Amino acid sequence: MKTLFLTFLFLLSLCTNAQIVEASTTIATNEYMDLLTANLELPKEVTEKYANQDIELTIVLTITKDGSVFNPKIQNDSLQLEPYLKKAVETLPKWNPKTEDGNPVVSRKAFKLIIPILYAIQEDDLAMKANPEGGMQGYYHNFMRKVNVDKYLDDEATVSGIKMIATFVVEKDGNLTNIKIIESNEPSLNSEIIRVIKSMPKWNPATENGVPVRSDFTLPIKIKFNR
Incomplete structure (x- = not known):
């Protein structure tokens, strides 16, 4: 009986896991990141300082129940680029939110974003x-x-x-x-x-x-x- 009960709990946990769907972009993820990078307008002092270099950022996106992105963050934002990130994200398509048992829930996604600063112009x-x-x-x-x-x-x-x-x-x-x-x-x-x-x-x-x-x-x- 104990073995039967444990088996039941194991199968129940499998069913529960199967009902969790992670948040996903409504367009291809690489296309989403390309659009985000292209729309990220950096301040003049940053493009001049890092001309012909790459800036690597770790961004954290909070995906709300309706698929919109809330208050995107940059880890260790030493360049103070979060306001520019927020503006860029506003122009992008919504996400498919994470669901649990078919119900949308809030979730977070972290990404590495590499921004090539290839040219600085006055x-x-x-x-x-x-x-x-x-x-x-x-x-x-x-x-x-x-x-x-x-x-x-x-x-x-x-x-x-x-x-x-x-x-x-x-x-x-x-x-x-x-x-x-x-x-x-x-x-x-x-x-x-x-x-x-x-x-x-x-x-x-x-x-x-x-x-x-x-x-x-x-x-x-x-x-x-x-x-």
């Missing part, structure tokens, strides 16, 4: 220099998502990372012309980078006294692999 220069719609940080994130590197690279390249410099002309109407790669440690990828630059939206042209002008632009490119 705000005062934006009035005169050409710049992409949405700013350089957003441009780089969208750019990297479009690059297909796997079929071009060897094992050595994936270890050392890709560093190259592209140049182009931003025309008065915002179109990009005369795209070239002037420096590259992985020439096999040059044509792919040029293809992606051509596929990106128009830029805001440079201006002089408020009038659009044709201008040259130099774009440093850094691709880091986590393999």
Whole structure:
């Protein structure tokens, strides 16, 4: 009888565990993180200090019963980026909340977020220099998502990372012309980078006294692999 009772408790616990469904994103998790990174507008002093470096953050999201994110946190927020994180999260889709026995409950999720700070541009220069719609940080994130590197690279390249410099002309109407790669440690990828630059939206042209002008632009490119 005792054995039968223990067996019953074991089976009951299995049924209870089977009725717990963890919170999940309504879009692919990697796409959610990409959107979060792209929408995270960092203050000028941070982008200037950490230009061409990666910032690694541990974020904690509280998922409410209706799937919204409440009061997102950053562990050890020495850079004081939590207000910027909260603003970025507000623009993202809701989650599927965690459920217990079919009932939604509050839960927490922790993630590592790596933010590449690839370029720093002075705000005062934006009035005169050409710049992409949405700013350089957003441009780089969208750019990297479009690059297909796997079929071009060897094992050595994936270890050392890709560093190259592209140049182009931003025309008065915002179109990009005369795209070239002037420096590259992985020439096999040059044509792919040029293809992606051509596929990106128009830029805001440079201006002089408020009038659009044709201008040259130099774009440093850094691709880091986590393999």
